[in-house]
Amino acid sequence: MRTVEEHQAVVAGLLAPLPVEEVALAAAAGRVLARDLPALVSLPGFTNSAMDGYAARHAEVGGASEDSPVRLPVVEDVPAGRSDGPPLQPGTVHRIMTGAPVPDGADVIVPVERTDAATDVVTVTGSPAAGTHLRHAGEDIRAGELAMPAGTALGAAQLGLAAAVGYATVPVRRRPRVLVLSTGSELVEPGLPLAMGQIYESNSVLLAAAVTEAGGEARTLHFVPDDVDQFLATVRAELSWADVLVTSGGVSAGAYEVVKDAFRELGTVEFGKVAMQPGGPQGAGTVDGVPVITLPGNPVSSFVSFEVFVRPALRRALGHASPDRLRTAARLTAPLRSPAGRRQFLRGRFDGAVVDQVGGPGSHLVAHLARANCLVVVPEDVTELPEGAQVAVVLIEGALQ
Ligand SMILES: Nc1nc2c(c(=O)[nH]1)N[C@H]1C(S)=C(S)[C@@H](COP(=O)(O)OP(=O)(O)OC[C@H]3O[C@@H](n4cnc5c(N)ncnc54)[C@H](O)[C@@H]3O)O[C@H]1N2
Numbered sequence: 001m002r003t004v005e006e007h008q009a010v011v012a013g014l015l016a017p018l019p020v021e022e023v024a025l026a027a028a029a030g031r032v033l034a035r036d037l038p039a040l041v042s043l044p045g046f047t048n049s050a051m052d053g054y055a056a057r058h059a060e061v062g063g064a065s066e067d068s069p070v071r072l073p074v075v076e077d078v079p080a081g082r083s084d085g086p087p088l089q090p091g092t093v094h095r096i097m098t099g100a101p102v103p104d105g106a107d108v109i110v111p112v113e114r115t116d117a118a119t120d121v122v123t124v125t126g127s128p129a130a131g132t133h134l135r136h137a138g139e140d141i142r143a144g145e146l147a148m149p150a151g152t153a154l155g156a157a158q159l160g161l162a163a164a165v166g167y168a169t170v171p172v173r174r175r176p177r178v179l180v181l182s183t184g185s186e187l188v189e190p191g192l193p194l195a196m197g198q199i200y201e202s203n204s205v206l207l208a209a210a211v212t213e214a215g216g217e218a219r220t221l222h223f224v225p226d227d228v229d230q231f232l233a234t235v236r237a238e239l240s241w242a243d244v245l246v247t248s249g250g251v252s253a254g255a256y257e258v259v260k261d262a263f264r265e266l267g268t269v270e271f272g273k274v275a276m277q278p279g280g281p282q283g284a285g286t287v288d289g290v291p292v293i294t295l296p297g298n299p300v301s302s303f304v305s306f307e308v309f310v311r312p313a314l315r316r317a318l319g320h321a322s323p324d325r326l327r328t329a330a331r332l333t334a335p336l337r338s339p340a341g342r343r344q345f346l347r348g349r350f351d352g353a354v355v356d357q358v359g360g361p362g363s364h365l366v367a368h369l370a371r372a373n374c375l376v377v378v379p380e381d382v383t384e385l386p387e388g389a390q391v392a393v394v395l396i397e398g399a400l401q
């Protein structure tokens with residue numbers, strides 16, 4: 001039996017980082033920066049005002065108060081975008097807007113609220129300290145400095161920064177193309193009537209959504225019954241498109257294990273057990289040169305196997321610095337038991353400090369899975385944990401990442 005790490009290494013070895021492409025920022029969310037990105041401009045690009053108000057000399061307005069206001073002529077109007085403003089002459093102020101360049105000679109911005117807002121001669125009734133409300137050129141980042149290193153995951157803030165420092169496109173790795181194929185003669189398309197013994201097919205949508213969420217491009221093949229010829233024909237029709245094929249079902253010890261039977265004949269996919277629960281039966285290898293990862297069919301097993309093996313491989317292909325999702329520690333609200341010799345991934349609900357187990361260990365419990373926001377990881381050598389024990393949790397809910 002393989003350890004989790006051994007099988008992770010086998011799966012990781014199947015998928016190398018994908019080629020780099022230049023992508024428009026609007027299309028780059030969820031990708032990973034493939035090269036270091038130096039800032040093309042400084043931020044701020046020029047010293048500018050943080051407030052709508054008046055650019056002034058503190059020596060002239062610092063003493064202003066309601067009882068002893070200071071009156072000064074307004075000699076310039078500086079909206080955002082104006083580039084030709086003259087220096088501030090002693091004894092005058094410029095009316096200035098947020099984001100507009102601060103004139104040379106000004107060392108304070110008096111917010112409009114501390115004046116009478118006049119446009120000819122302004123009455124200042126108070127001033128902040130010298131230097132207040134000036135946003136200095138380069139205080140955030142300077143041109144040429146590293147804005148983001150290779151390996152940075154591009155979310156909203158990172159894409160905003162890429163644009164702010166002057167990039168229209170970013171170098172990212174291509175999305176991994178993942179072919180998803182579920183197997184099982186009992187499966188029926190959701191929405192159609194069910195006969196006794198049949199169930200709705202749910203792993204395709206689960207796995208395709210997991211692929212998309214992990215940054216991959218999913219193509220879902222219509223699920224096939226437990227028929228080796230039909231399975232292989234379906235796989236071969238689409239395989240050349242894929243960077244990796246992920247299958248569900250047909251890998252355990254039964255008489256109709258279609259995935260195992262089909263790929264065992266080809267001799268390039270290894271099947272075996274991994275010391276974990278759920279997700280014990282696993283397989284990995286290549287078919288016609290394309291990486292194949294075969295996940296067990298129980299829906300929770302498929303989900304957990306994706307998290308433990310497929311997601312890290314996809315993250316590596318995308319160029320993420322870390323193969324793992326966010327992991328943290330939590331205290332159990334109730335005792336739990338775990339089988340010896342297996343790493344257990346229980347479903348949990350984590351609130352930032354403690355974790356409740358959600359449902360039992362059964363790998364058919366999809367309703368419980370959907371209520372969970374984390375996996376509780378119980379090491380192989382731990383069989384019992386008391387209430388209050390500290391456990392590792394892997395966050396599985398987008399909102400918590
Ligand atoms: N004698 C043994 N039996 C089983 C073992 C074992 O070691 N010895 N392992 C068990 C474990 S653990 C798992 S996990 C499953 C894995 O089985 P398969 O990968 O062969 O999957 P199936 O038999 O095809 O299906 C298992 C289960 O999941 C349901 N299923 C499958 N595909 C889907 C789908 N696309 N959507 C919804 N539900 C699906 C299927 O109906 C079965 O109930 O084997 C155990 N048995």
Ligand code: MOO
Nearest residue numbers: 278279280301363
């Ligand atoms: O290992 Mo199976 O994946 O528990 O149900």
Ligand SMILES: [Mg+2]
Nearest residue numbers: 250251252254
């Ligand atoms: Mg089976």
